[in-house]
Amino acid sequence: MAPRFHTLTIKSATREGADATRLTFDIPEDLRAAYRFTPGQYLTLRATIDGEDTRRSYSICSALSDPDLSVGVKRIEGGTFSTFALTLQAGDTLDVMTPEGRFTAPVGGENNYLLLAAGSGVTPILSIAQSVLEGEPDSRVTLCYANRSTDQVMFRETIEDLKDRYMTRFLLTHVMDEEAQDVELFNGRLDGEKLATMTTRGLIHPGAYDAIFICGPQPMIEAASAALETLGAPKDRIKYELFTPSTPLPVAGAVATPKAEQGAKVEVRLDGSSRSFAMEEGDTVIEAAARAGLELPYSCANGMCATCRCKLAKGEGEMVQNFSLEPWELEQDYVLACQFRPKSEAVVLDFDAV
Template sequence: MAEFETLSVRDVRKETPDAVSVAFDVPPELEDRFGFTPGQYLTLRATIAGEDVRRTYSICSGLDDGEIRVAVKRVEGGRFSGFVNEALKPGMTLDVMAPEGRFTCPATERAGHDYVAFAAGSGVTPVLSIVKTVLAREPDSRFTFFYGNRDTASIIFREALEDLKDRYLDRFTLIHVLSREGQDVDILHGRLSEEKVRAFAQAGLFDPATADRFFLCGPGDMIDTVETALAGLGVEARRIAVERFTPAGDAAPAAPSERAQEAAREGIEVEVVLDGATRRFELGEEDASIVDAGHRAGIEIPYSCKGGMCCTCRCKLVEGEVEMAANYALEPWELEAGFVLGCQSRPLTKKVVLDFDAA
């Protein structure tokens, strides 16, 4: 089961007026555990106003940066992002899980790939980690990055990206798309849209037929728009990696179905397998999910985003039926194999058995 380690904050750097990056000191005995693949994220935990609050933030450092750093953009009303931007200082500590995530790009020496990325806002964070590492470790690879923001002042890691562009003139193409600031070329003004993606392809800025891998990271509507455009250009789903950035932990979950509400009213027995031990608890009407019910019973079921975005709470449904309020993480084959997300699962039967140790 995923566990937290307490790490000291080495550095807090202001990146834009509403975003900071945070670097951690990792002691030698934890270096192997906190080794990461570009594109992965960290789950952070803090007690804020007496409440245990957890959020996931992508790693922005490359493998050769000599540090592990995440970016945190302030979200309106966001408890954790507000705390990090306003109160977190070097020398303070946070509970941190080891790196996780599937939005990755393991760099391969002597590879010659053509990568394309579309990101908006803080969606740049994992893309930056991937870009840094690929350009440094794959000398024959090319990377084209379309990055959407409101205006120049809101561009996170602007200097770092410009430095990469200057260093790798022949291999890194950076294209800024700004929604609230005019540019010399009309197509670069506005939001990333289907029309823009098609226009970029028609202009020869990327080749949908030959690009090896596409990385899409940002809000859900932007992801859907770009995915639709790429599909229309003949790009198969297997070539597209997606990471949705949504303040899910602060958003209200979808209402349970009538069947789930009826089952909860009657009382549900939940049995979970964690670290080889079987534990049982009851789920009632007050519980939004199996994870919430377990924590109310004092059982530390793993979770992080609580929004269906990550797989920290991935488990296998062994007995019974559940419905999921949302799922942005599990692949079709995992659903067919019986895997569910504990933070999104609501029982539909009087008893459910979930195995969190299942591979």
């Protein structure tokens, strides 16, 4: 089933550190199955702000055992949606898409996890840590959480509570770059050098983890994953979640944005039915569909989240940029509708293909 929006009521909105809020949604009984999630997934929130359809994805911070579904929203300087989200209160309603995302930790088994988070990147990491500690009684979790200072730490109480509850299986390290801590090693940034020193001192063991999850700003993810690989972590055990940028990222080696075939006919298969529309100059598939009155699933519109993933069942085309589809998906003709430009007169995009 393709992801879809439902209007949900906010049950509570609570502050989490400076400039962040936890929004908890009331999920009606008949929608409980649709909002079932795997730890690490996100919800896309939609609102009309200053007359514009505005949507942003926020990671779920709830544990699988929680009765409610919550996301963490950190205010971004000048961020339209996050500024709006911090004004929301219990009783307000919001359009919320069903859970999406592949930065996931299916719970079950016995594993040794390393979790690295910076700032609000801790949101999906918290969901993973809580769910794993509760649902995998023999698993161990090491969390290294980087912030500028203590007042920026999100979910502080919940994390401290986890430390108390799972003393022998949960190892927590805070790293701060604008607040001196007693142990010199924990001052500064969570970068390659820091990870190398932590490895030398025996605080982390990159080659020994069954799964490594990293969430934070792009430079931190790149530095941490490269360092962990050098320190012995197998590449296929490292998963990361990029924050969605507000502007498209440049594509390495790209020379120009591919143009869609003028007037190309696009047939879309979605939820068991078919609709067709024509592309016009400068259109993305999402825009052309909207003009024809058809709402396709999308969130970031930047090639990062894969909410708009579909299969090219007929015709040809290319993507402007892709940060989320894996090589095997490209081989099997999966594309991102928000980035896809038809290159033949007719294409068929199948959103029902799994």
